[in-house]
Amino acid sequence: MEDEVRNVIIIGSGPAGYTAGLYTARALLEPLMFAGYMSGGQLMLTSDIENFPGYPEGIGGPEMMLQLREQSERFGLEVHDKNVERVDFSEQPFKVWVEGELFLSRSIIICTGAESIWLGAEGEEEQKGRGISTCATCDGAFFRDEEVLVIGGGDSAMEEATFLTRFASKVTIIHRRDVFKASKVMYERALNNPKIEIKTFKTIKKWLSDENGIIGAILQDSRDNSEEEISCTGAFIAIGHKPITKFLENQVETDESGYIIPNIHTMTSVPGIFAAGDVVDTRYRQAITAAGMGCQAAIDTEKWLEDQH
Ligand SMILES: Cc1cc2nc3c(=O)[nH]c(=O)nc-3n(C[C@H](O)[C@H](O)[C@H](O)COP(=O)(O)OP(=O)(O)OC[C@H]3O[C@@H](n4cnc5c(N)ncnc54)[C@H](O)[C@@H]3O)c2cc1C
Secondary structure, eight states: OOOOEEEEEEEOOSHHHHHHHHHHHHTTOOOEEEOOTTTTGGGGGOSOBOSSTTOTTOBOHHHHHHHHHHHHHHTTOEEEOOOEEEEEOSSSSEEEEETTEEEEEEEEEEOOOEEEOOOOOBTHHHHBTTTEESOHHHHGGGGTTOEEEEEOSSHHHHHHHHHHTTTOSEEEEEOSSSSOOSOHHHHHHHHTOTTEEEEOSEEEEEEEEETTEEEEEEEEETTTOOEEEEEOSEEEEOSOEEESOGGGTTSSOBOTTSOBOOSBTTBOSSTTEEEOGGGTOSSOOOHHHHHHHHHHHHHHHHHHHHHTO
């Protein structure tokens, strides 16, 4: 156990975590970060980021995350590449257990992000980032004049499909039922778009690929198990995201999906516990918005700590 009580512990090392680290370090709060099982966060999975301001030629995800880390470490952020297992936010100082060791802190910033839900179809693991994506805003522009699939039946699937028609020559929505969770207006917008075809009662049985990435998929009919082949060079899985909040054991208020609900600005239902990035964000889920929230959480933390004196 560490006797020292830190000013702030940051949990998670995506764009939100590093930006919170940069701001709290520059505010001389001597922040401590636990970077987690996936140091650098979701962008470690992507090769090209073209929409983060400041990189006119674009930048690789891992390279950008390394730069964010270097920048915040330069001002004194202490980073441990370890996972937080358990927390106790019931009293001050807050308790954080990391690989069996206990750390204490006056405030915490949770930046643990969210995971996209994947289908788990045959051939998917190998083709992640090689044609199969979970973010049309991020990767749509790579599929100019190509044929792509969108898998899902909710609002995000309809939104992603409509967005993708700006680039793709054809977008096929694949849905396992004929009932859509999407709102009527979103569904009808997709239905009436001449570039979109909707295939119902279909699931992805297997992804087909060659040395350059995916070239199609085998679809299976959920009514009679019959199969058909469809060609595409891109596919967007839009069946949801899962925020990483299980380790918090309901100690801060979340919605029914597990997203943290902000109470005052970035502060959660527990005074002194703040949250930023995809772990609170059901809408934007971008590196720049996560970084922006990381900045907000750092400033809120700094002011809250000041008010405690
Ligand atoms: C394939 C792909 C491509 C993308 N491309 C783009 C793009 O081009 N442009 C763009 O703007 N956005 C893109 N995004 C979205 C972007 O990655 C996210 O919006 C952003 O990373 C969210 O940042 P975050 O800091 O909230 O969390 P994340 O990046 O998800 O980071 C979460 C962090 O929390 C850590 N963590 C989790 N649990 C624990 C724990 N118990 N203890 C300690 N640490 C923990 C993880 O290790 C990780 O470091 C893409 C996403 C994906 C999946």
